[in-house]
Amino acid sequence: MAKQARAVATRQQIVSAAAATFDRLGFERASLGEIVEASSGLTKGALYFHFKSKDDLAQAVVDRQHTISIAAVEAIATTDASALEQIVMLCHEMGRQIVEDPIVRAGIRLTLEFSAGTTPGKPGPYQDWIEACRHLVETAIAEGDLLPTIEPPVLARFVISAFTGVQTVSNVLDRRADLEQRIDQMWQFLLPGIVTPDRRPDSDRIRLARWIRDPALA
Template sequence: MAKQARAHATRESIVQAAAVVFSNQTYAQATLGEVLREAGVTQGALYFHFDSKQALAQEVIDRQHQLFLEAGKRLLDMPARGIPAMIALSRELASQITTSALVRAGLRLSTESADVFAETAKQPYEDWIAICELFVRRAMVEGDISSQHDASRVATFVIATFSGVQALSQARTHWADISDRLEEMWEFLLNGVRSQSAEADRPDIRALLRD
């Protein structure tokens, strides 16, 4: 039992060290040697738990996704209205990005090195659209989001927008401006960017895209 606990502690220290290494460097540049030094474990211990750099990076990605999903489920269980709950969730994710090396590492790996982790690249989007759709349906029942829209399409748009804002903030400022970008994202996403006076004169978007 003590042996199992030790093995577990070693595995944890390896994953946490990997989070530090993969959050500060690209996947291609990062080496298992650096993870060993950061974790203070032997090569044998590392290979006992993870048989490659890719397997270790995949564990970091899976945990980051798990942390994000748990935040989503926590917010879903709270009795808040749909729109404020979605805003609170985006804030919680931004806060995880700012405070957790593991979250930053998972995001870097799954976006910047998506080719390496292509097998698991699609599922997080599906999970997030499904969660977001529950918030959107709640907001529709509450009258805050127009029921004329398709809830699944609204959810897809919200997730695409959050992904794009996150990626842009990552590329331009390494997430330093994520709070500002989220603020304008919600303002524009909920209310649109058109002027009130132009309301009566909506462009026929479908025609503009299809003619």
């Protein structure tokens, strides 16, 4: 049992080192040697024991990122915020994860790199986020916050797309230093066009909704 726990810890250590390396160098330039170097104290043998190839490692990083994303969605769902506030919270939480968590950054970079070529892209994080957002849009319409004419999959896709572009351009132009502010501006422009007339006076309050993580989980 202790042996198994050690194996899990080693595997996690490898995935973290791989994520840091993919985040820094991208898939092509990252070598298994670099990944071993990025992990403190691992050997190439240990790495090969757990993962067959660089592709395998990349998949493990993307899977881990998926788990992190879903955990945030589920945690936000347990708050008593309205579904529309939860969408705003989710965008800010995705922004925080990208800024603070190399596994999330690496997952996004790998997804982009795999889809930049001519082979069909792996949906990766986008599909997760769109699906979570679609579900919240449906609830927000039922709660009378979003216009009933909105098609949930279409708005969900646009929210995640707009978020993706906001974080991409923020990275290119400002190394994401202004990301939180740019996400806030996105909602400033978007909310007035999608909320019901009843909720328009509440737009500023909705825009400022934030999820505060339990510090015990940080």
